Amino acid sequence: MRILNRHAPIALLFTFIFQSFAHADETDIIRNVITNQLEAFKRDDAASAYSFAAPVIQQIFPDEDIFIDMVRKAYPQVYRPKSYKFGQIEPVDNAMAQTVILTDESGKQWQALYTLEQQTDGSWKITGCRILKSDITS
DSSP states (O other): OHHHHHHHHHHHHHHHHHHHHHHHHHHHHHHHHHHHHHHHHHTTOHHHHHHTBOHHHHHHSOSHHHHHHHHHHHOHHHHSOSEEEEEEEEEETTEEEEEEEEEOTTSOEEEEEEEEEEOTTSOEEEEEEEEEEOSOOO
């Protein structure tokens, strides 16, 4: 019994380290999904941009042309950001929420809150993007 107690702190440390690495890997994967979709928008690559949308989004927008047209009209700061940087990421219910600070062509900054869910195949897909004008100044 005493041996187990002596090794418990070491086991907890390894568990914490493993979870930190797993979360870091997950964060990189989620940020890559968002980056890849933003880059696809810049190239007008509707098929690629659409591939990062979750099935629930693809049901609402049943083909890539309808999807990219919606983004072009409703989310111009997402469709053509001058620049972007990642903010905080945090778990929300069964999803992850990633903040992205977008700067549009006119220099205005916007805060985008992306939500992503892990799919049954292990991939992460974008389930939503909410845009707010940012209080951050360049």
